[in-house]
Amino acid sequence: MKSASTNTKECTENRFIEPENWFARLDWKACFPSEQPVEVDLGAGDGGFITARAKAHPQTNFVAVERLLGRARKIDKKARRLGLSNLRVLRMESLYTVKWLLPAGSIRAFHLLFPDPWPKKKHHKHRVIRGEFLGAIEQALAPGGCLFAATDHEEYFGEIVDAFCTRAGWEMHFLKEHEWFREKTDFELQFLSEGKKISRMKAVWKGVRV
Numbered sequence: 001m002k003s004a005s006t007n008t009k010e011c012t013e014n015r016f017i018e019p020e021n022w023f024a025r026l027d028w029k030a031c032f033p034s035e036q037p038v039e040v041d042l043g044a045g046d047g048g049f050i051t052a053r054a055k056a057h058p059q060t061n062f063v064a065v066e067r068l069l070g071r072a073r074k075i076d077k078k079a080r081r082l083g084l085s086n087l088r089v090l091r092m093e094s095l096y097t098v099k100w101l102l103p104a105g106s107i108r109a110f111h112l113l114f115p116d117p118w119p120k121k122k123h124h125k126h127r128v129i130r131g132e133f134l135g136a137i138e139q140a141l142a143p144g145g146c147l148f149a150a151t152d153h154e155e156y157f158g159e160i161v162d163a164f165c166t167r168a169g170w171e172m173h174f175l176k177e178h179e180w181f182r183e184k185t186d187f188e189l190q191f192l193s194e195g196k197k198i199s200r201m202k203a204v205w206k207g208v209r210v
């Protein structure tokens, strides 16, 4: 379905968002049956977290962003099996999504859960949290919106915290497991079963969009 004012093909059979135009921002009204706050899971993997959260919170809309087709298909399959009308899958790269596809000021929360750590120094450039990325997050967040991040990689966690601290307008909270989501990601379950230390944070955007 296409109209002059929308950039989103309505998805009736599967849960994929398939924009008519990858160079225009999405229209949430065309993506979801109900207008509700939107949360975005960046690098959603197999979607264990986002599908469980969408099931538990029918009054919120969720977008699972995942660049690997096989994983995106798994999320779609789970969402259909659970009959979730408040979850959509976007097979796309995270930075491009945040910077170019999300409508400004429209996101209540981002989840960046166990992002690929790219442990070798020469690969750090592939890490998703960079200055440009946070600038795009600030544009996309609704007032008072936030970003949740978790990782088992201590050095990467330090880099994420530093990236927020170099920017004005963010309030940081470091959270313990009991303060975290009931729903677990697939990687989190794996790391918990291995007894790994997990670092978790919530960054609340108090700044003003420029």
Ligand SMILES: C[S@@+](CC[C@H](N)C(=O)[O-])C[C@H]1O[C@@H](n2cnc3c(N)ncnc32)[C@H](O)[C@@H]1O
Residues within 6 Å of the ligand: 042, 043, 044, 045, 046, 065, 066, 067, 068, 071, 092, 093, 094, 095, 112, 113, 114, 115, 116, 128, 185, 186, 187, 188
């Ligand atoms: C380590 S896995 C974590 C998956 C999930 N969040 C979890 O905790 O189970 C990282 C996921 O992010 C996806 N990913 C990595 N970089 C991405 C990017 N730039 N854009 C979109 N997805 C990305 C990978 O394909 C992978 O599924």
